[in-house]
Amino acid sequence: MELQSKQNLFSGEDEATWKRRWKVMYASIAGYAMDGLDMLILSFVMTAIIKEFGLSFVDAGLIATYTLIGAVMGGYIFGIMADYIGRVKVFALTIILFSIFTGLCAIASSLTELNIYRFLAGLGLGGEFGIGMTLVAETWPAAKRARATAGVAIGWQLGAVLAAVLAAMVVPHFGWRGLFAIGVLPALFAAWARRGLPEPDIWVNRKIMKETVAKKLANNEELSDSEKEFWNKANKFPLAHLFANKRKSITTFALTVMTSVQNFGYYGIMIWLPTILMQKHNLSLNKTTTWMVVTVIGMVIGIYLFGQFADRVGRRPAYITFYICSAAAVWIYSILNDPIFLLIGGALLGFFCNGMMAGYGALLSEHYTTDARSTAQNFIFNSGRAVGGFAPVIIGMLAARYTLNGALVILAFMYVAAAVNVFFLVPETKDVTLD
Template sequence: MDINVKTSQGSTGVIQPASAEAEGDTTSVAYRWKVLIASVMGYAMDGLDMLILSFVMAAIMSTFGLSLAEGGFVATVTLFGAVIGGYAFGIMADYYGRVKVFSLTILIFSVFTGLTAFASNLTELNIYRFLAGLGLGGEFGIGMTLVTETWPKEKRARVTGGVAIGWQLGVVLAAVVSAWVLPTYGWRAVFLVGALPALFAAWSRYGLAEPPIWVARNELRKRLKAKVKNNEPLTEEEMATYKETNKFPLLHLFANKRISTTTFGLTVMTSVQNMGYYGIMIWLPTILMQKHGLTLTKTSTWMIATVIGMMLGITVFGYIADKLGRRPAYISFQLMSAVCVWIYSGLSDPMHLLIGGAILGFFCNGMMAGYGALLSENYSTDARSTAENFIFNTGRAVGGLAPVLIGMLAAKYTLSGALALLAFIYIAAAINVYFLIPETKDKELIN
């Protein structure tokens, strides 16, 4: 049954699933695809901005005379802004609506990404990057929430996988923009051009209606608030619903022992996901050039092959998660990621490294397809966007430490050996899923 709700005519105002006959325009195929496209575009802007920074970092450091530490802090402050923005905008989307807040995040991103081009010193640069990060942080969770609340449950993992592919499209776009613009016009022009796709993303949201499940829940919340304000008596059921709908969204994630355990388990999953991604994408090119002597051109070819592998992995994972279940999909991909990372750290032949990179990307980042669905299915409409952004951005914050930790271990041992330790982290993640994460395949979204 499609994800849709209507409010019953009873006095309690309890939300019940809507029938197919009651479905309005917001359940049409055209509406669903518009929601999906808008969400894909939003997450593509996330990937575009984060990767543009890596491509132009050397030029920025040259312009402002920055040290490696100062240059690294520019990236860190962007990530810090994304984490804070993810928390804040996730909560706002549960209170004020997914589409409204989604549009606000893209506006903030586009304005401050553009202003980055006009930074005259390091302080201004960091301020603009932090503020752009705020907008970026809200994209993942709100976009995923929109998609899961509008598409049928039997396609949930596949469509959230489509949103996840948006990041990879942003990575490709960042590479293209940087290659074409940077040599001729400089890094400032790259940020100006990088802000333009955000305008298209904003346009894709124009006229988009809020998901019916959120609209019905919001109307119920307002109706009960009005009764309380007018001193009208509430039934026991209405009082329970009133308290539930007015609870601070973040508290829903820790409402009882079972939910708290699930929240912890999901946070571990997203942390490992981000540790693997940042660890692999930041350090493997260095390994290829330093240990194996690959040129920059060959390393770029490796990057392209790895990104293609990631996109294929996301597509396949979404299909498996919808057909076989979330737990089997995650456990199998996490165990295969452990095997692939371990084997890859010992490869030396250039062709093996190229093919292995694609396989590595297939399993390690293919899991991105399932997070939007899995997070949505474990929390109610009152806190769904909060859960998506809080859990994933907490994982992003933890995962952002991976490059530093791997660098520290590499200084004491070897870079390949340090990276191989990710294999044990993936095994721990699989154990975490087995014991802490419930199966939610074909589950109706919680009102």
């Protein structure tokens, strides 16, 4: 289709184009880092919150679950909004939203009030992931797409490290409330980093195409066959694209299984790991912070190498390999007792279980068109969060009956099932051109 005007900011290989790509990358990393900071703050103050409000493991787990329920709803709402009105505008809005309600957690006077603030903060958290990943996937070359989205995924781990450092510095002096109050400042910085970001070429040009066809229809002009086909597809409600036919529906289901396992594993491990270390192994908050930082370092290395692996050999081989290794890592970690082995095991656990985060931004982008890409990212990943949101409370229930370590063993079986899911149901999309 011939367009009167067309944006061409991200298709070249010149220095200016790469500067724009890196600016998008840095802004997306900053946003996802604040996502990680906000969520992981909770894991470092869970023990203090349990003590202040006199909570059971189940009630404590529900705090995280309410946050994730909000994230699911926010992901659905803001993902659709980003497909309609633009990625960048909605991106900034989500970060401002979760920063405000993270700060309000510091003045919560009851468990109910804290749960409400965590739910509202979750709305912003859920919207941020898919939009940031979509921005990077749509502006970086296909051959480097998994590595680029890996960069964004590392942002979460940077936020987790920042949460650990702030917990060690702030909690001993100002308590858990002080940590939530301090957490607002980095989030506001991330919102500021969004200034001046351009929308991706592919989204802008798609919008121009829609306006061109709409103008023809308004003037009662005849549309070509290609224009009719485009109009019928582009005018669908974004969510309908995910279930357009049987093959697409199966793919959407399979990808949702993958993100469900990812989120269940991550939140099940990271929300409760500090508690396991403090209660079973009698470690102080500072020593627990060391273990968590080492685990996160393992995650960063895993994410980086997964992105390289997925770009070189394909998405399917990368995921199947990491799922099988994750199953082994979780089982081995559950039986460790020696502090040194716990340290090394934590790094391996992070490497495999969260290294896979590198690929979702690319994988989810490659299965859907620009009309629904942000919706697909947020719907699929946050549907996975909906399942993963029950991990803290399920593991809390199992821990109350058995042990926290024993409760984590269930994850090993989930990772094996996820590998089978990828093998049979997920098509390969390496080097695919986005449309």
